[in-house]
Amino acid sequence: MTKMIFINLPVTDLARSIAFYQAVGFEQNPQFSNDMASCMVWSEAIHVMLLTHDFWKTFTSKEIPDAHRAAQVLLCISRDSKEEVESIVNQAVDAGGKPDPTPVQDMGFMYGRSFEDPDGHIWETMWMDPQAAADGPPAEGTA
Structure with missing residues (x-):
């Protein structure tokens, strides 16, 4: 399975x-x-x-936090292009979501934005150049 x-x-x-x-x-x-x-x-x-x-x-008996005020997780999904990243954020806004609760990330080989759903759950959406993904992070990105 x-x-x-x-x-x-x-x-x-x-x-x-x-x-x-x-x-x-x-x-x-x-x-x-x-x-x-x-x-x-x-x-x-x-x-x-x-x-x-x-x-x-x-x-669960644990309290449900107000996701508009507190964040426990950031959920991230990949897209096939920068344009698809932009598109899903625009769709989210048109459907009542909030754009970019986290910083926009543009590293050249990787691009990401985010949105909140109506309950405040944060979804990041990102694209990474397929060759960069295969090659691993650039040398300046490693410690």
């Missing part, structure tokens, strides 16, 4: 979150979605589970 990752995110408005994630390119898997959760597919290996706060609380 292919190794997969399921990212679980607490959301305040499930319908709004589904619409947001669809707007930036995720596809909903109705087989694993209901009125408490929605499985949003980025790739064969990457799935995001959007969970209502009540449903989230059935998994």
Whole structure:
């Protein structure tokens, strides 16, 4: 079986979150979605589970932090070009997200931007030149 990752995110408005994630390119898997959760597919290996706060609380007694004020993780997805990085950030903004909660990164061989979803979860999106990825970091990037 292919190794997969399921990212679980607490959301305040499930319908709004589904619409947001669809707007930036995720596809909903109705087989694993209901009125408490929605499985949003980025790739064969990457799935995001959007969970209502009540449903989230059935998994842990830990407090749900306000992601608009605190960050525990930065989620990062790759794109095939700088233009695709720009496009997904623009799609996120058009769908109600916030652009660039983290600094824009332009290192020539690598380019990245970020966006927040309506609940404040930060998604970084990056492109790296395929040759640079194969060659490893430039000498000036190593310590």
